[in-house]
Amino acid sequence: xxxxxxxxxxxxxxxxxxxxxxxxxxxxxxxxxxxxxxxxxxxxxxxxxxxxxxxxxxxxxxxxxxxxxxxxxxxxxxxxxxxxxxxxxxxxxxxxxxxxxxxxxxxxxxxxxxxxxxxxxxxxxxxxxxxxxxxxxxxxxxxxxxxxxxxxxxxxxxxxxxxxxxxxxxxxxxxxxxxxxxxxxxxxxxxxxxxxxxxxxxxxxxxxxxxxxxxxxxxxxxxxxxxxxxxxxxxxxxxxxxxxxxxxxxxxxxxxxxxxxxxxxxxxxxxxxxxxxxxxxxxxxxxxxxxxxxxxxxxxxxxxxxxxxxxxxxxxxxxxxxxxxxxxxxxxxxxxxxxxxxxxxxxxxxxxxxxxxxxxxxxxxxxxxxxxxxxxxxxxxxxxxxxxxxxxxxxxxxxxxxxxxxxxxxxxxxxxxxxxxxxxxxxxxxxxxxxxxxxxxxxxxxxxxxxxxxxxxxxxxxxxxxxxxxxxxxxxxxxxxxxxxxxxxxxxxxxxxxxxxxxxxxxxxxxxxxxxxxxxxxxxxxxxxxxxxxxxxxxxxxxxxxxxxxxxxxxxxxxxxxxxxxxxxxxxxxxxxxxxxxxxxxxxxxxxxxxxxxxxxxxx
Amino acid sequence: xxxxxxxxxxxxxxxxxxxxxxxxxxxxxxxxxxxxxxxxxxxxxxxxxxxxxxxxxxxxxxxxxxxxxxxxxxxxxxxxxxxxxxxxxxxxxxxxxxxxxxxxxxxxxxxxxxxxxxxxxxxxxxxxxxxxxxxxxxxxxxxxxxxxxxxxxxxxxxxxxxxxxxxxxxxxxxxxxxxxxxxxxxxxxxxxxxxxxxxxxxxxxxxxxxxxxxxxxxxxxxxxxxxxxxxxxxxxxxxxxxxxxxxxxxxxxxxxxxxxxxxxxxxxxxxxxxxxxxxxxxxxxxxxxxxxxxxxxxxxxxxxxxxxxxxxxxxxxxxxxxxxxxxxxxxxxxxxxxxxxxxxxxxxxxx
Numbered sequence: 001x002x003x004x005x006x007x008x009x010x011x012x013x014x015x016x017x018x019x020x021x022x023x024x025x026x027x028x029x030x031x032x033x034x035x036x037x038x039x040x041x042x043x044x045x046x047x048x049x050x051x052x053x054x055x056x057x058x059x060x061x062x063x064x065x066x067x068x069x070x071x072x073x074x075x076x077x078x079x080x081x082x083x084x085x086x087x088x089x090x091x092x093x094x095x096x097x098x099x100x101x102x103x104x105x106x107x108x109x110x111x112x113x114x115x116x117x118x119x120x121x122x123x124x125x126x127x128x129x130x131x132x133x134x135x136x137x138x139x140x141x142x143x144x145x146x147x148x149x150x151x152x153x154x155x156x157x158x159x160x161x162x163x164x165x166x167x168x169x170x171x172x173x174x175x176x177x178x179x180x181x182x183x184x185x186x187x188x189x190x191x192x193x194x195x196x197x198x199x200x201x202x203x204x205x206x207x208x209x210x211x212x213x214x215x216x217x218x219x220x221x222x223x224x225x226x227x228x229x230x231x232x233x234x235x236x237x238x239x240x241x242x243x244x245x246x247x248x249x250x251x252x253x254x255x256x257x258x259x260x261x262x263x264x265x266x267x268x269x270x271x272x273x274x275x276x277x278x279x280x281x282x283x284x285x286x287x288x289x290x291x292x293x294x295x296x297x298x299x300x301x302x303x304x305x306x307x308x309x310x311x312x313x314x315x316x317x318x319x320x321x322x323x324x325x326x327x328x329x330x331x332x333x334x335x336x337x338x339x340x341x342x343x344x345x346x347x348x349x350x351x352x353x354x355x356x357x358x359x360x361x362x363x364x365x366x367x368x369x370x371x372x373x374x375x376x377x378x379x380x381x382x383x384x385x386x387x388x389x390x391x392x393x394x395x396x397x398x399x400x401x402x403x404x405x406x407x408x409x410x411x412x413x414x415x416x417x418x419x420x421x422x423x424x425x426x427x428x429x430x431x432x433x434x435x436x437x438x439x440x441x442x443x444x445x446x447x448x449x450x451x452x453x454x455x456x457x458x459x460x461x462x463x464x465x466x467x468x469x470x471x472x473x474x475x476x477x478x479x480x481x482x483x484x485x486x487x488x489x490x491x492x493x494x495x496x497x498x499x500x501x502x503x504x505x506x507x508x509x510x511x512x513x514x515x516x517x518x519x520x521x522x523x524x525x526x527x528x529x530x531x532x533x534x535x536x537x538x539x540x541x542x543x544x545x546x547x548x549x550x551x552x553x554x555x556x557x558x559x560x561x562x563x564x565x566x567x568x569x570x571x572x573x574x575x576x577x578x579x580x581x582x583x584x585x586x587x588x589x590x591x592x593x594x595x596x597x598x599x600x601x602x603x604x
Numbered sequence: 605x606x607x608x609x610x611x612x613x614x615x616x617x618x619x620x621x622x623x624x625x626x627x628x629x630x631x632x633x634x635x636x637x638x639x640x641x642x643x644x645x646x647x648x649x650x651x652x653x654x655x656x657x658x659x660x661x662x663x664x665x666x667x668x669x670x671x672x673x674x675x676x677x678x679x680x681x682x683x684x685x686x687x688x689x690x691x692x693x694x695x696x697x698x699x700x701x702x703x704x705x706x707x708x709x710x711x712x713x714x715x716x717x718x719x720x721x722x723x724x725x726x727x728x729x730x731x732x733x734x735x736x737x738x739x740x741x742x743x744x745x746x747x748x749x750x751x752x753x754x755x756x757x758x759x760x761x762x763x764x765x766x767x768x769x770x771x772x773x774x775x776x777x778x779x780x781x782x783x784x785x786x787x788x789x790x791x792x793x794x795x796x797x798x799x800x801x802x803x804x805x806x807x808x809x810x811x812x813x814x815x816x817x818x819x820x821x822x823x824x825x826x827x828x829x830x831x832x833x834x835x836x837x838x839x840x841x842x843x844x845x846x847x848x849x850x851x852x853x854x855x856x857x858x859x860x861x862x863x864x865x866x867x868x869x870x871x872x873x874x875x876x877x878x879x880x881x882x883x884x885x886x887x888x889x890x891x892x893x894x895x896x897x898x899x900x901x902x903x904x905x906x907x908x909x910x911x912x913x914x915x916x917x918x919x920x921x922x923x924x925x926x927x928x929x930x931x932x933x934x935x936x937x938x939x940x941x942x943x944x945x946x947x948x949x950x951x952x953x954x955x
Contacts, residue, residue, distance in 0.1 A: 074613060439607040447611030502835045503795055504640040504823060509648035512628075514615045533615040550839045565611055573640025573823045 001524050003546045003554075006495070009429035012582040014541065015559050016491045018081055021068035023403040024050040025586040028065055028081055029491040033443060035087055036484035043088035045098055050586065052122050052168075052402050053147075055160040058086030059472065060151050062249075062280060062397035070490055073537070074513070074561050077452040079486045083472075087480050089160070095167075100129035100590075102171045107131035109416040112193040114181050117145020118398045119199030119389030121168045122405035126589040127412060128171035135193075136173055139180035140232070143169065146201050146390070147398065149228035150250065152257050153468035184357045195384045195412045198371075199405065202390035204353040208245060208346050212303030216310035216344075220303065223250045223347030230257055230467070237261050239342020243313060244268045245300055248278035251347035255292045258345070260467045267339065268294045269315065275326055286471070290460065304338065312340040352391050361385075370394070377421045378408035386411055409589040417596065425595055428585035433578050434492050435569070441579055443492050445566040447512070448485040489564045492579050496555055498545040500576035503553070507568035507577055508532065515558045516568060518548065531558055609634045621658040630655045632679040637672060640827075642794030642820030642835075643742045647679045649797050650711070650740075653804035654681055657852070664709045665701055669694040669723060672749050673715030673742035673820075692723025695730035698737050699921075705931035706922050709808050710737035717747050720756035720775045727777075731784040731813050736920045738807040738814045741777050742794075744822035745833035752825030763830030776902065777817045782895045782913055788814035789894075789913040793842055794821065795835060796909075803911060805850040806877045812920040819907065832905075843901065846888050846910030847880040869916055879911055888914050 006012060014020045018028040027046055034043035047054035061082050069078030109132050113120035116138035124134040142148060143165050147156065169175055181187055187196065205222035207213075213220065219239065223246070229235040242263040244255045247270040255266045268287070270277060273296050277284065288294065298315040305311060315337045321330040352370065357363060362382035364372045371380050373387045380387055388408040389401030414421040434441045456473040463469050475483060508516045514533035521527070524542065528535040535542060535558035545555040569577040585591075610631070618626045630651045635644050654664065661683030668674035670691035677686055685708070689697040694712050702710055719727045719741050730739065745758045754762070757777070758770045781789045788810045792800045800818065807814035819838050821827050827834040832841075853874040867879040867888070879888055886908070887893055894913045901908050921927075928935055942950060 074616065446608040447613050449612065502640070502823075502827070503839075504642065504821070504835060505645040505648065505795060505797070506640045509644055510610060512611045512613055514618065514627075533618060536617065550836055561615055563611065563613060565608065567608070567610060570607070571639045571644075573638065573827075 001521060001527060001542065001544045001554075003498075004541070004543045006543075009427040009584060011541070012429055012431070012493050013427070013584045015493060015562075016582065016584070017068040017070050018065035018079075019491065019584060021064045022051075023064070023400045024406065025403075025584055026050045026065070027491065027584065029487055029489050031088060032079070032081070032084055032484050032487040033489070035084055035480060036444070040088050040091035041093045041095060041098070044092040044095060047085055047088060048095075051399060052125055053118060053164045053398065054085050055089030055164050056118075056147060056156060057398060058082060058084075058089050059156050059160070060147075061085070061399050064399070070488055070561065070563075071486060074488070074563060075451075079488075080452055080455070080475075080483050083455055083475060084480070084483060087475055090474050099167060099171075102128050103131045105131065106133050109133070109194045110135065110192055111195050111197060111412060111416075112137065112187060113197045113199055115139075115145055115198070115200035115391070116143035116165075116175060116177075117199055117201050117389060117401070118147055119201075119391070119401040119405040119408075120145075120197060121165060122402050123197045123199065123388065123409045123412065124171065124173045125168045126406060126409035128168075128173060130413060130589060130593050132413075132416070134173050136175050137179045137181050138175065138177050141177050143175060143177070145199075146203070146224070149231045150224050150253065152227065152253050152260075153231070154256070154260065154463065154471050155253070157468065157470050180356075182356055184361060184363075188361065194416045195386065197386045197388060197405075197408055197412060198391050199387075199389045199401070200352070200354075200391045202350045202352040202395040204351050205346065206349040206351065208300060208348060210300060210302050212305050212310075215305040215308075216303045219310035219343045221343065221345045223254045223345050224350055226345055227253060227257060230261070235261070238263050240264045241341045241343075242266045243339055243341040243344045244347055245344060246270075246347035246349070247294065248347060248349070249280060249283050250350070251345075252279050252283040252287045254345045254347050255287055256290055257467075258343075259290055259292070260464055263343075266292050268292060269298045269300065269313075269339070270294060270296045271299050271318070272328070273297060273320060273322070275322075289457070290463075298337065299333075301336070303344065310341065310344065312338055313344060314338055350395050352394060374422075376407070376424075377411040378404055379411055379415075379421060384415055406588055410587070410592050413589045413592055419592075419596070425587040425591055427587070430583040430585065431493065431495060431580040432583070433580050434566075435578060439570050441492075441566050443489050443579075443581075444485065445489070445492075445564070445579070447488075447563050447565055448482075450482045450486050452486065453479040453483045490562075491582050492564050492566070493582050494543075494557060494562065494564070494566075494568060495578050495580045496543070496545050496557070497576050497578070498548055498555065500574040501545075501548050501555060502574055503548055503550050504573060506571040506573065510567045510571045512565065512567065513561045513563055515560065515562045517556045518553050519556060521547070521554045527556065528558075531556060533558070535560060621655055623658045623660065625655065625658070627651060627655045630661070630681050632677075632682045635676070635679045637675065638824045640823035641672070642744065642818075642822070643673055643676050644679070645794040645797065646740065646742055646800070646818055646820055647676045649794075649800040649804055650680045652797065652801050653808065656801070657805055657808060659709055659808070663707070664711065665698075667694050667698045667701070667710065667712045667737075669714055669718040671715040671718045671747075672744075672822075673713055674718055676742065677711075677713050692718050692721070692726055694718070694723065695726040695735070695739075699730065699733070699735055702735055702737060702921065703927065703932075705933065706736065706927065707931050710735075711808065712737055712739045714739065714741055716741060716743045716745060716755045716757035716777075720777060724756075724775070728780070728784055731781055731786045731815070734785075734787065734812045734918055734920045734924065736812055736922070738804065738810075738816070740804075740807075741815070741817045742820040743777065743817055743833070744820050744826055745831070746822050746826040748822045748825050752822070759832040762832040763828070765825050765828055776898075777815065778898060778912060779895055781815045782891055782898075786815055786913070787812045787915040787918040788911070790814070790816045790848075790911045791819070791907060791909045792816055793819045793838055793907075793909060795839065796842075796844075799844060799847065799910065802848045802850040806848055806911065809850070809871050809873065809875055809877075810916065811872050812918050838907070841905050842907045842909050843883070844910050845881070845883040845886045845908040846912065847882055848911045849878040849880065851876040851878060869914065871916065877911070877914070879914065882910070883908075888912060891915070
């Protein structure tokens with residue numbers, strides 16, 4: 001193998017699995033260390049820099065970071081990254097003075113954002129400090145988009161939502177509530193706006209057209225619309241027996257909300273076996289803790305209406321043959337089954353919908369009526385019109401919307417400044433040694449064998465009393481201290497300097513997880529079999545050095561299960577190994593603005 | 605040394621030996637030697653060898669004297685018996701322990717000072733008695749524990765860290781052992797585990813005294829330019845003459861060897877040692893020729909390494925002295941006590 005090129009920012013970034021998995025590249029280990037030091041405000045700001053809504057995401061993020069967490073490969077369970085984020089938000093001080101300053105003198109550019117959800121708010125967050133004037137149009141009476149309408153208050157308190165949205169609105173955003181955009185043409189007509197960002201989400205719940213749908217309509221609800229009605233207080237009760245169709249995260253919110261509106265028996269009806277469920281494991285767990293029954297292998301057949309009222313639903317009971325890879329190879333209907341119900345909630349997906357965009361404005365749509373959006377710049381086929389969040393590529397999680405909006409904000413900025421929007425700053429990487437003395441590092445390098453802490457919940461007796469009792473109580477101080485120590489500090493990188501190595505084997509002997517080997521070089525596939533512990537996880541890189549000075553062999557590190565304890569560097573007599581903190585720099589609009597200033601000719 | 609102990613966490617797919625133990629189960633206490641010390645590598649090689657042989661820790665006895673090297677017995681196989689003796693007196697303790705229980709594995713770790721200066725007499729007599737043990741010399745040419753004075757194995761012309769030159773000729777443990785009639789004489793290097801691990805396994809399985817003189821650089825006091833026991837110098841001047849493969853009883857020989865260049869030897873328990881000649885002219889069974897070649901090559905500043913001389917089947921201490929079959933603590937009371945009638949007979953002899 002060629003020596004690993006660590007000069008490319010991606011190499012060390014990828015070692016920090018959580019940060020690599022996070023769409024917004026949140027510096028997770030850094031904020032967890034700050035939490036461990038009790039610096040909650042600083043931890044919050046590290047988060048806010050990349051993901052904008054730490055308090056919200058600390059409760060409801062889809063947490064792609066956690067399945068990626070290296071701790072999950074060394075032990076069974078990953079670090080509770082998401083809930084530690086909430087800790088930072090819960091215990092922070094007032095951050096007003098730390099937020100970006102908004103220039104009083106504006107730059108003369110006006111931006112329209114459609115929909116006051118997480119995407120538009122992020123665009124405003126990135127552009128307001130640069131002197132832009134941002135107007136957000138929102139169809140409802142309150143901002144927040146799906147964060148407000150679709151995430152029930154028992155998971156995300158209004159207060160938290162209000163605080164973090166407030167931070168952005170207080171930058172001076174012109175928020176127009178109760179202002180649905182009926183026509184994009186009308187908005188564009190008066191030429192007031194230099195760019196338009198469409199962050200209108202995916203507000204259209206999918207329909208289930210089966211016999212009896214129209215006859216039973218009064219008691220058949222579309223999940224996301226129903227959740228919205230509950231959130232705005234238009235609805236405060238539901239029948240005793242409720243069926244939820246679908247088994248995604250929206251279904252979980254629907255079933256748990258039903259329980260709080262008086263439902264006595266809630267069943268979630270799933271087409272396929274459990275391994276095919278779309279809902280996150282923890283959301284399923286939380287629903288089942290509340291005694292929601294999840295019924296598998298039921299395919300909806302028809303709505304049953306009796307005496308002019310919905311009486312229940314008919315299902316085909318299925319049987320599936322599943323192969324070793326978990327794929328369905330055959331399916332058959334075993335029997336038919338009736339489930340009685342007073343109400344049915346459909347939670348089988350949602351999509352973006354743009355009836356208000358005229359098709360002759362230069363914005364091209366594909367055959368499914370989805371706008372054609374550039375994957376990097378988030379610009380539509382009409383220059384100056386950008387999409388982000390669910391509106392761009394269909395429903396995903398908040399954290400994706402935030403990152404897409406960061407990228408769209410860069411494009412909006414470059415568009416307004418007359419710069420080519422596809423020429424963007426690349427990521428950067430800084431490394432800084434963590435060595436303090438002979439055997440001292442400025443991070444807690446010892447491995448802490450704690451198990452993942454369990455999130456305490458409000459008791460089942462208490463939690464249903466009101467709709468907005470937050471179920472998760474947040475970690476206690478002791479839990480925070482323990483959970484923070486579980487982080488392996490993967491961002492404190494093992495950096496090797498081949499020319500200093502005397503091949504004494506000290507690092508190899510001391511490595512607790514056998515990830516180091518000095519051996520003859522070879523092709524990757526073959527080399528992986530020759531290491532001290534075979535490197536079976538090909539998703540994780542091998543770090544291969546240049547030829548070592550004394551024997552010409554190479555130092556190979558399998559990054560897979562390195563616990564970043566720093567013992568290789570502590571044991572190294574020549575400091576060929578060093579522990580260095582990696583800072584990934586993922587450019588935002590403000591960085592593009594700074595870079596533009598630097599490009600300007602200097603006056604001597 | 606390190607300030608945090610090696611964490612207990614291990615690689616999830618760490619292999620297990622027939623006892624169900626991983627390599628990590630054969631580790632010992634946290635090493636307090638300097639970072640980069642060759643001795644720590646030898647410790648790791650012992651761990652590897654004991655794990656591969658699936659030695660039950662309670663059947664291993666670790667013995668040592670005084671010095672950096674002698675600290676290392678604390679750093680491997682926590683569950684083994686251990687005795688850290690007076691300076692240079694490790695062979696006596698090994699002798700006594702072995703006399704009392706011949707069924708255990710004995711591994712003595714000593715240094716060039718402990719063996720070739722203060723303990724030279726003890727070392728010689730352990731060889732003479734063909735004590736059934738593995739004797740490892742962790743040889744770095746200096747007294748590391750007392751800040752780097754030349755030891756009895758320092759080569760002529762070797763420079764100390766502060767610059768003075770050594771003019772006294774060294775005592776070479778390998779040559780000495782050959783002249784004293786040792787039946788298993790090896791030299792190796794802490795930086796070459798591929799060679800060292802099978803040697804340790806063979807040494808542990810060899811019946812009789814097995815010597816491995818391991819060049820083990822002192823990273824603090826003898827790893828500079830002008831030293832003849834530094835990592836760089838050793839790598840340049842060491843010449844593997846014989847490679848040893850240790851093949852356990854259960855395992856078939858899978859490697860292919862060129863005819864004439866290999867010498868398979870079956871040990872007393874059925875396991876085998878396969879000697880592979882890397883230097884065609886070298887014969888590891890001819891004691892006199894071995895000594896001559898080793899000496900010649902030393903003059904050319906070359907350390908021949910590997911299992912340099914091997915003569916299995918020599919009677920060991922217990923054979924020579926007709927001791928009981930098992931451990932003394934297992935000799936039945938009836939055999940130990942002559943009974944009152946027998947006692948009368950014995951006393952009658954002195955009347």
